[in-house]
Amino acid sequence: MSNTAARALNSDSNKPTEPSPAKPSLDDLKEDVRQKLAAITAAEKRAAAHADKAKAAREEAEGYRVEAAIALCALRRRVEADGHKWWRWFQGYKKNLGTSKSNAEKLLAIGEAEDPRAAHKAEKEATRTRVAKGREKKTAVQADVRRNEPEGEAEPEPRPRGNLCVRSNCVQARAVLTEVKASVEPDEWARFVVIWPGLNQFIEAQGS
Numbered sequence: 001m002s003n004t005a006a007r008a009l010n011s012d013s014n015k016p017t018e019p020s021p022a023k024p025s026l027d028d029l030k031e032d033v034r035q036k037l038a039a040i041t042a043a044e045k046r047a048a049a050h051a052d053k054a055k056a057a058r059e060e061a062e063g064y065r066v067e068a069a070i071a072l073c074a075l076r077r078r079v080e081a082d083g084h085k086w087w088r089w090f091q092g093y094k095k096n097l098g099t100s101k102s103n104a105e106k107l108l109a110i111g112e113a114e115d116p117r118a119a120h121k122a123e124k125e126a127t128r129t130r131v132a133k134g135r136e137k138k139t140a141v142q143a144d145v146r147r148n149e150p151e152g153e154a155e156p157e158p159r160p161r162g163n164l165c166v167r168s169n170c171v172q173a174r175a176v177l178t179e180v181k182a183s184v185e186p187d188e189w190a191r192f193v194v195i196w197p198g199l200n201q202f203i204e205a206q207g208s
Contacts, residue, residue, distance in 0.1 A: 062120065062124075065107070065110075065120060066110065066111075066116050066117050066120050068107060069107040069108070069110035069111035069116055069120070070111045070116055071111075072104060072107045072108060072111055073108060073111035073112055076108065087101070090104060100186040102186050103185065103186050106123060109123070110123060127183060127185075130179070130182060130183035131180075131183045133179070133183075134176065134179040134180050134183050137175070137176060137179055138176045138179075138180075141175075141176055173202075177202070
């Protein structure tokens with residue numbers, strides 16, 4: 001072996017060896033698990049707090065709706081006492097009031113009830129029932145359409161020019177949309193109309 005090779009070998013043997021990473025102790029592992037479980041608990045508490053806040057906000061809004069219903073009844077009595085026709089007067093001021101005629105009718109029904117809070121609760125339940133029925137009807141229509149679809153790749157039926165769907169499905173679509181319109185609040189329906197500008201015209205075109 002040459003002197004150069006011997007020196008290189010001695011140099012390598014004299015290098016300090018790097019210590020292997022220490023294995024975590026049992027206490028370290030237990031603490032790691034404890035911290036992660038504590039993080040889960042904290043996250044669940046934050047989620048529950050947000051849910052409680054959302055529930056409180058909904059209850060607050062419902063309370064305001066009852067108060068608005070009572071206030072609207074008082075306004076109507078004052079308008080009529082001044083000799084005005086209520087709905088004619090309302091048409092001129094509904095933008096300032098920030099509500100639609102259909103919503104005002106619901107509010108007046110609540111405010112004129114013997115127990116406005118109970119009437120509001122009944123209205124909510126009726127709306128929930130209408131929405132559920134609308135969803136069931138929509139599901140049934142979709143299932144019926146799927147059952148009637150021919151197997152394989154059939155040639156598509158010609159669509160009447162200007163219509164959004166084939167004529168055979170328009171009646172079913174209008175029935176579902178009419179049910180949905182009756183079951184939601186006017187403001188929510190207005191958001192649908194923004195997405196589909198011709199929605200109201202499509203529903204009203206029964207004879208087309």
